[in-house]
Amino acid sequence: MTRIENIYERAFHELPEARADDEALGEEIREYLDTVSWPVKDREELEDLVFAGSSYGQHSGFISGFRYALSLVFEGLV
DSSP, rough: OOOHHHHHIITTTSSSHHHHHHHHHHHHHHHHHHHHOOSSSHHHHHHHHHHHHHHHHHHHHHHHHHHHHHHHHHHOOO
């Protein structure tokens, strides 16, 4: 795990605000899935895939944003 990933896991992901956002996103995903007819074996399988994708996206977005912020800071110091 990189240092940035460690910061995400320990600092950002554990914040009450982040947990509330995760729950709100989960509810939005459930509501959306209720409106779609999917040819999958199991609805739980589909939910697991969607939740895994959204978690990966959030994780990846945090790391990209962190790197961008550091680039701005370093650029400002030059």
